[in-house]
Structure formats: structure tokens, C-alpha cells
Amino acid sequence: MSSLLEVSGIKTSFLTNKGYLPAIEDVSFTLDKGEVLGIVGESGCGKSVTSLSVMQLLSANGKIQQGSIRFEGKDLVKLPDAEMRKIRGNDIAMIFQEPMTSLNPVHKIGRQISESLMLHKGMSRAQARVKAVDLLKSVGIPRAEQIVDEYPHRLSGGMRQRVMIAIAMACDPKLLIADEPTTALDVTIQAQILDLMRKIRQEHNMAILLITHDLGVVAEMCDRVVVMYAGKVVEQGTVKEIFRNPSHPYTVGLMNSIPKLEERQARLPSIPGNVPSLELMPKGCRFATRCEFVTDKCIQEEPTLLPVEENHDARCWLMKKEEVAI
Amino acid sequence: MGMAEVNMQEPETPTKLEVQLAYADMKESNKLLRLLKAYPLVLVGGILVLALVIIAVFAAKLAPFNPDTQFPNGLAMTGAPLPPGHVFKMGTDDLGRDVMSRVIWGSQVSLEVGLMASMISLFIGTPLGIISGYYGKFVDTVMMRITDVFLAFPFILFVVALVAVLKPSVSNVFIAIGVLGWPLTARIVRGQVLAVKEFEYVQAAKALGAGSFRILFRIILPNIMAPVIVLTTLNIGNNMLLESVLSFLGIGVQPPTPSWGSMLAEGQAVFQYAPWLLYYPGFALLLAVLGFNLLGDGLRELFNPRRVR
Amino acid sequence: MTDALLSVNDLKMHFPIRKGILRRTVGYVRAVDGVSFDVKAGETFGLVGESGCGKTTTGRSILRLIEPSGGQVFFNGKNVTKLSGTEMRKIRSEMQIVFQDPYGSLNPRYTVQQTLEEPMIIHNLYADASERKKRVMELLEVVGLSTSRMNRYPHEFSGGQRQRIGIARALAVNPKLIIADEPVSALDVSVQSQVLNLLDDLQKEFHLTYVFIAHDLSVVKHISNRVGVMYLGKMVELAESDRLYEKPMHPYTQALLSAVPIPNPEAKRERIILQGDLPSPANPPSGCYFHPRCQSCMDICKTTAPEWKEIEPGHFAACHLYN
Numbered sequence A: 001m002s003s004l005l006e007v008s009g010i011k012t013s014f015l016t017n018k019g020y021l022p023a024i025e026d027v028s029f030t031l032d033k034g035e036v037l038g039i040v041g042e043s044g045c046g047k048s049v050t051s052l053s054v055m056q057l058l059s060a061n062g063k064i065q066q067g068s069i070r071f072e073g074k075d076l077v078k079l080p081d082a083e084m085r086k087i088r089g090n091d092i093a094m095i096f097q098e099p100m101t102s103l104n105p106v107h108k109i110g111r112q113i114s115e116s117l118m119l120h121k122g123m124s125r126a127q128a129r130v131k132a133v134d135l136l137k138s139v140g141i142p143r144a145e146q147i148v149d150e151y152p153h154r155l156s157g158g159m160r161q162r163v164m165i166a167i168a169m170a171c172d173p174k175l176l177i178a179d180e181p182t183t184a185l186d187v188t189i190q191a192q193i194l195d196l197m198r199k200i201r202q203e204h205n206m207a208i209l210l211i212t213h214d215l216g217v218v219a220e221m222c223d224r225v226v227v228m229y230a231g232k233v234v235e236q237g238t239v240k241e242i243f244r245n246p247s248h249p250y251t252v253g254l255m256n257s258i259p260k261l262e263e264r265q266a267r268l269p270s271i272p273g274n275v276p277s278l279e280l281m282p283k284g285c286r287f288a289t290r291c292e293f294v295t296d297k298c299i300q301e302e303p304t305l306l307p308v309e310e311n312h313d314a315r316c317w318l319m320k321k322e323e324v325a326i
Numbered sequence B: 001m002g003m004a005e006v007n008m009q010e011p012e013t014p015t016k017l018e019v020q021l022a023y024a025d026m027k028e029s030n031k032l033l034r035l036l037k038a039y040p041l042v043l044v045g046g047i048l049v050l051a052l053v054i055i056a057v058f059a060a061k062l063a064p065f066n067p068d069t070q071f072p073n074g075l076a077m078t079g080a081p082l083p084p085g086h087v088f089k090m091g092t093d094d095l096g097r098d099v100m101s102r103v104i105w106g107s108q109v110s111l112e113v114g115l116m117a118s119m120i121s122l123f124i125g126t127p128l129g130i131i132s133g134y135y136g137k138f139v140d141t142v143m144m145r146i147t148d149v150f151l152a153f154p155f156i157l158f159v160v161a162l163v164a165v166l167k168p169s170v171s172n173v174f175i176a177i178g179v180l181g182w183p184l185t186a187r188i189v190r191g192q193v194l195a196v197k198e199f200e201y202v203q204a205a206k207a208l209g210a211g212s213f214r215i216l217f218r219i220i221l222p223n224i225m226a227p228v229i230v231l232t233t234l235n236i237g238n239n240m241l242l243e244s245v246l247s248f249l250g251i252g253v254q255p256p257t258p259s260w261g262s263m264l265a266e267g268q269a270v271f272q273y274a275p276w277l278l279y280y281p282g283f284a285l286l287l288a289v290l291g292f293n294l295l296g297d298g299l300r301e302l303f304n305p306r307r308v309r
Numbered sequence C: 001m002t003d004a005l006l007s008v009n010d011l012k013m014h015f016p017i018r019k020g021i022l023r024r025t026v027g028y029v030r031a032v033d034g035v036s037f038d039v040k041a042g043e044t045f046g047l048v049g050e051s052g053c054g055k056t057t058t059g060r061s062i063l064r065l066i067e068p069s070g071g072q073v074f075f076n077g078k079n080v081t082k083l084s085g086t087e088m089r090k091i092r093s094e095m096q097i098v099f100q101d102p103y104g105s106l107n108p109r110y111t112v113q114q115t116l117e118e119p120m121i122i123h124n125l126y127a128d129a130s131e132r133k134k135r136v137m138e139l140l141e142v143v144g145l146s147t148s149r150m151n152r153y154p155h156e157f158s159g160g161q162r163q164r165i166g167i168a169r170a171l172a173v174n175p176k177l178i179i180a181d182e183p184v185s186a187l188d189v190s191v192q193s194q195v196l197n198l199l200d201d202l203q204k205e206f207h208l209t210y211v212f213i214a215h216d217l218s219v220v221k222h223i224s225n226r227v228g229v230m231y232l233g234k235m236v237e238l239a240e241s242d243r244l245y246e247k248p249m250h251p252y253t254q255a256l257l258s259a260v261p262i263p264n265p266e267a268k269r270e271r272i273i274l275q276g277d278l279p280s281p282a283n284p285p286s287g288c289y290f291h292p293r294c295q296s297c298m299d300i301c302k303t304t305a306p307e308w309k310e311i312e313p314g315h316f317a318a319c320h321l322y323n
Helices: A047-055 A081-087 A109-121 A125-138 A157-169 A187-204 A215-221 A239-244 A249-256 A296-300 A317-325 B002-007 B016-021 B028-038 B041-057 B099-135 B137-152 B155-165 B170-197 B200-207 B212-248 B260-268 B276-303 C055-062 C085-091 C112-122 C129-142 C159-171 C189-206 C217-223 C241-246 C251-259 C299-303
Strands: A005-016 A019-031 A036-040 A062-071 A092-095 A175-179 A207-212 A224-229 A232-238 A306-309 A312-314 C004-019 C024-040 C044-048 C070-075 C095-098 C177-181 C209-214 C226-231 C234-240 C309-312 C315-317
Touching: A005 A047, A019 A036, A019 A047, A019 A062, A019 A224, A019 A232, A036 A047, A036 A215, A047 A062, A047 A092, A047 A175, A047 A207, A092 A157, A109 A125, A109 A157, A125 A157, A157 A187, A175 A187, A187 A215, A187 C251, A207 A215, A215 A239, A224 A239, A224 A249, A232 A239, A232 A249, A249 C189, A306 A317, A312 A317, B041 B099, B041 B276, B099 B137, B099 B170, B099 B212, B099 B260, B099 B276, B137 B170, B155 B170, B170 B212, B200 B212, B200 C095, B212 B260, B212 B276, B260 B276, C004 C055, C004 C209, C024 C055, C024 C070, C024 C209, C024 C234, C044 C055, C044 C217, C055 C095, C055 C177, C055 C209, C095 C159, C112 C129, C112 C159, C129 C159, C159 C189, C189 C217, C209 C217, C217 C241, C226 C241, C226 C251, C234 C241, C234 C251
Parallel strands: A036 A207, A036 A224, A092 A175, A175 A207, C044 C209, C044 C226, C095 C177, C177 C209
Antiparallel strands: A005 A019, A005 A062, A224 A232, A232 A312, A306 A312, C004 C024, C004 C070, C226 C234, C234 C315, C309 C315
16 A cells, blocks of 8 residues: 655755754654554754645745655645645545634634635535534534534534644645644543544545654544654554554653553653754754763764564664664 | 753763764854844834933934024025025924924933833833732732723823813823823733742742742742833833823923924924924924834844744 | 731622623633632742643633632732732732743843842832842852843743743742742753752742642642642642542543653553543533543532532542542
């Protein structure tokens, strides 16, 4: 089976007053039809830049300098704007973190859903309205017939995120990019939205690229996961593999530093220090400044993604050593 | 930032990694330099304002003649004003006075009115705005309704009434403009206070036991100064313009005191055959107001933390 | 009175809703609606709930940063709600607060040194500048920041470092009680654990008592000895933290716990997904506030508010199921 989305070796940079600084480098992953891939990492790791690169929605000072993003065989990086617009909202849809600001406050909800239906599917206003009500019902919005004529400020955060999902689902996309879709929501509402996304994915056999900082969300939603740190992929593999056998010291540290509900810990293990800033990226391994296993080699030379098991790689020299030892 | 991060766990023992990460911090002077680079017009504004101040301060030295002297040789045989020439660089007006000297002296009136009126607005508007924004409730409601009345009041009518009660003079003009201008300052200050007082550092100061006076003047005031300074700078330009309007209408600065507005009024009658009587004071006014506006915009950029980092 | 350091009794905070030109009061937002709990000296009391449940308002009313509209707060036996302005300012040195937002809680125009000296100046703690400076350096060391940057402004620090500065400011006046209002919610996971550990260390070192307010159940569980769960301005359950997580009694607590995503893909568990949204505290449902979303809702729940009862020793809940 060929992949739906194939991102290979992209480098996205932003123009600052020190010239172009890369926010992400050498990011590669694939996403199959109907699969849920999580990209996880802390703020500044480049996970959002990655999703915006796929959508070709980078701000004016951002630029993809290397690599290709193939969606159904077409390279999105080289695609002209007009072509990309046809894909956006139609084949690839996106939902954002902030349901408060991602809906236009001056338009009724029905109109915001109908818009892409009329644009991409050529529906008439009346047809689009009927479909909009259907969509609102399908994302679990009560009183959909009335809500369709309401303005966004009348809805709660959870309801707005449902509306965002309805808009995203309007054209039955093959890929949904969800950038921290539940971060701004309360836990019980988050549970509702995750449940809804799971349901939609099954019904439509849609692939989801889920960007999040929450390992709990990853564990519950994803098939495979990409862990990012300081603009690079540091580990990738199936969710089960990565949670059973986290191999990059960063992934290990991240998992350990979450307080666990099921057990009592006297003290939380934590990763010392902070993520290095873009201008001061270490020459070798980017995690070397915070890693407890750091060696001279780590400081001198950056590791590549090395295989841990089948379908599980980590960007760490320790992987190599083990191989030699065995 | 990188250095102290690594430092955080063991503050006293630097590691070799830390040395690699250390970097020089930006100096404060670089900030100004980069502002000029990103926003070069602020330099133009600054130069114009500076020039205006110098001209106003040294008017007596810079003006070639007494601005009120009516030169017998300042009029043509027909009694018409002289065009710009060798002696009178900017020509003369219909009373035979030197236009250049009058434009130079006029800068004093403009600057005085612009500055003083803005200061009056600032000193009335800032405390009232702070009190209104901080205490809210009843005080705020009353204060804002008063500003509504002021802002809705026809400006010219107010000045005519004021001048009728007092007497038209430079000081009465800036009092009138200043007194009418405070509601705008008060509103902007109030808005800033409303925004700033929600910040948790204000709550933190309260939690530490700071009194109202300390919170208002040591914590809130410094944090709202930037927009207030910008507003005041822009106000100076506007107020200079207002002075000209009033003088043009004859209810502002009275003759023979030279003011750009009254010069424009006088020149208007004869502008068909003596257009220079409008050009020079008009151009001076344009440059002065432009100077303050560019400077104000530049300051806004300087204070905007997102623009210049 | 028990051995409680802080005792909150039927605390109420009703914000008036005003309308019209005359700003007549047309109703109240019952942000906090009769909350009671005790906090023992030296313990960490967790206050958990979703947005709009009134946990932050509770914290601020205890410190009288907003004046509570009803109820009493006893601190060290003194009724805080009755104190005069001067007395209140004095007692503020004993009860401090750490805020959520590491970007908004520090005055951007003060250097770190000025920020930390401010409380000392307000309370006249040290005679001269050099003593204050010594104390500032001491405080920075305590919270794990290097003293070399004490003349810098807050924007030059990262979120975690700013939170440390906020903690140092609270410590400057040697408080007994610290109300920590979502102190780690804005931080990344790896930095969050650093700050949690710091809070833990400081508690041991200075015998601090914490009221720890947060929406993240795992964080609250980790740091607290006892936890109170709030819903729509009311306390619905209170118990020892292990007990609460092992055997939640109130259906809301059960749903809340089951909704937390567990970072283990192989964990099997039953999930309760609550229907509907949080009702507005301006117009709460009748009877038990939770009844429209409750899976075990009975007839009595719709009409009568449940009583706050000790169901097992030390385990309180307000639910008709346990009558």
C-alpha cells in the first residue's frame, strides 16, 4: 500500500534579523490511509511548524527550503497556490487549538460550514445548508437546526471545537490535521472530542495527523508516533513500541516526568534545563545539553535515526553502541 | 537564555556545555539602532521636532528682522506685498512686514500652544483616567459620562464662549485646547489601566500587602506610560493644528503677535497676487505637525515589544 | 477550632450581573457557592475542577484579593474576612500566592531584584539596601536561579525560570501559607516536573502549607495530601488524595478521573464520557448542580441539593447516592 502522505527530509526556516533560521530540519514521516499518526513534543519542538508546512500555511517569513511533501503522489511544496487551495479544505482539512478564535465571530455557523461546501463541491446555498445541519448532527451538536443560525459566541469551547470538526469534515477529507485540538478544553470535554474524532475516523476511514504535547492523548488516539525535540525527529515507531520501550533519552525523560495517576511517586524524575534556542543549537546531538548519558561523540557529531527494532528508530548514538555490543 | 538554564540545577558548577552555549546579550543601544533601521522615518520626525524647538528657542537670533516692524521699503509702489527676494527672503506681507521673521517667531506660539495644551490634557486626564479605570463602578460611570459630554461638545463653540469670557490670548488658547483635550487622554489612560490591572503582577502586589497608592503610581503608572507618551506626542501636533484653526478664525492668537494660523488668515485675502503669504506659514505648519506625528509613530514602535526585540 | 492553619467556612462569592443604564443588579454569578474546608499546617491541600468551577475564585477570596460576599476564612485562628485594611496588609506577609501565568505575573518594568525587593519594602523587613540585596541573592539560590542575572528583566527568562521568580517573590516575606494557583499549567511537561519538585523541596525546608489549585488531576494527586473536587462553585468531594483516586464516590469525580488520558496504550479501562457542557454558574440547575450530566441521576437529585456529609472517616461527598 502506498502512503497517503509522505514527508521526506523537509527543512522549514524562518527569516529573522539574523537571516534564515531553520525551525525544523530533516523531518520525515509517512502516513497511510486511515492511520492516526501523532507528533508529540514540547513547545518549540517544531511540531506545529511541521503541520503548517504540510498545509502550506506558513507565515510570510517562513519557507520550506528542502525536502518534499507528497500527498497522493503530488509534491505539495512545488504545487502552485491555486492547486494547493483546491486541496486545502477539500482533501486535507485542519483543526486548531483555539476554538475561540478559529471561528469567524461575525458569520453564522451555518454559513461557515456551507462556505467550503459551495466552494469545493459546487453546492447551492440551500443544499449546503441541509448538509451543514447534517454535519452538525454528526458531530453531536444538539438542536442542530437552531445552532446553524447562531453566531459562534453563543457556543461553549467544546461546542465550537465540534463545529470546527464539522467544518473540517464538510468535504470528506482524506487527511485531517489536528493541531492540539483538545489543549484548550477541560478534561471531560476533551474526552468527548477525542471520542468524536475516533468515531469519525472509523466511519470515514480518514487519516489523522495529531499534533499534541500530551502523551496521554497520543497513547489513546494514535497508531504510530513521532517524537520531536528542538526541530528534529528524535524517535518514531508504533505507539505500543514507543510506550513499551522508549529508547531516546528524551522520550524516556518526558514519559517519566509526567505525574502518574495510578501510582504514588515521592519525587518526579525531571529533565534538567531547557530546550536550546534556535540560534544556539548545539553542533552535535541537540539533546546533549540535557542528557544524562552524554558522551564526547554526542557533543561532536549529530546522530542519525538509528533502528531500535523494526519500525522503531531513535536519533541517539546509544542505539549504535547496543548494536555493536550485541 | 541558554546559559542559566543549564545553570539552574547546580548554580555554582559550570560545565563545558555551558561555555559553548554562552552568548553575548543584546545591548540597550542596539535597540535604538534597530528601531532606526526598521523605522527610518522616526529620524525625520526627530529632526523636524528638534529643528522646530531650536528655531522657537533662538527666534530672536535667527529672525533677520523684528517681526512687527512695518518696513516702508517692504511694499511695492502699488502698495502690494513684495515677493521673495534678496532682502526679504520670504517676501513681505501686505503691511510690509518680513514674512520670514514672522514665520520664525510664529514657531514660538505654535510650540507653546502645542506643548502647554498637551500638558494640561495630560495632567488632568492621566489621574482622572487612572482613578476611573482602577476604582471602576460608580466613579467610572460618572467620569465616562463626563468625558462623553466633553467629547460631544462642539469645539469651536466652546472656544468662542471661553474667549468671550476671558480674552483671546496665547495662554487662553492653550487653556481652551488643553481643557477640551483631557477627556481623550483620560479615556486612553483608563483603557490602559483596565488592561494592566488584570495582569497578575498587580494582583501579586496586592497579595503582598501593597496599598492603593503604591499599586496606582509605582506599578500601574509606569506600565501605562508608553502609550501615554505616544498619545501626548501626537497631541502636540494636533494641538498646533488647532491653534492655527483658531487663529485663522480670528478667535485665537491676536495681532500683532505672529502665529502661523493668523498669518494664513491674513494671507488668504491677498493670496491671488501674493501666494507666498500662504506657502511659508502653511509649509512650516505642515513640517511641524508631520514632525510630531512621525516621532509619535516612531515612539509607538519603540515601545512595542513585539516589533523591536 | 481544630489544628487547622486555614479554615474556610461556607465561603461565597457571588458576582452581581448588572444591566441597563442604571446598572441594576439582575442576578448573580455564583462563582463560589458555600465552600468549606480545613487545611492543616504543613499539608498540601489540592483544589481541583474544570474551568468555571470556582477554584481560582476560592483561592483569591481566601486572600481577599476579591472580597468574598459571604462566609468566613480563619487563618491561624483569626477571622481574615473581618480584618481591617491595615491588619489585612500585615497578615498578607503570612499568606502568599503564586500565579499561573509566568508571563503576566511579573511586572515587566521591574528587574528580578526589584521584584523580589518589593515585598521587603512593603513590609519594612530589612533596614537597608545591602541587607535586602543579600536576601534577594539568598532567595534566588533557594529557588535554583543563578544570582548573576538578578538585574535582568522578566522577558529575558524562560517560563520555568519566571515561575521560579514568582515563587521566590512569595517566599520573600516568609509566609506560612502559599496559595498556588495553577502554578505549572502553563509550563512544558519536563519543566513542570522541575517546578513541582522545587515546591516539594521548599515545603520541607520552610514548613510551608500549600493550597494547590489546578485542573490537571495527575499533578494535583502527585503533590497533594488531601484533595477537594469542585463543580460549579460547590465542593462535591473531599478526601485523602490516594483514597480519592482509588475510590472516588461522587459520580462527577469518577467521570473526571476516567476522562484523563493515560499515557499507556495498553491500559484497559472503562471510560465515562459525560454528556453536555458545564452549565452556567449564573443559572445553575435545580437540586444537585450535577444532575443533568449525571449517569446515576435519581428523582431526588432534580429537586433537592445533596448534603455535604462525611461518608467514610475523612472522606466527604455531597451526593444523594450515599444517603
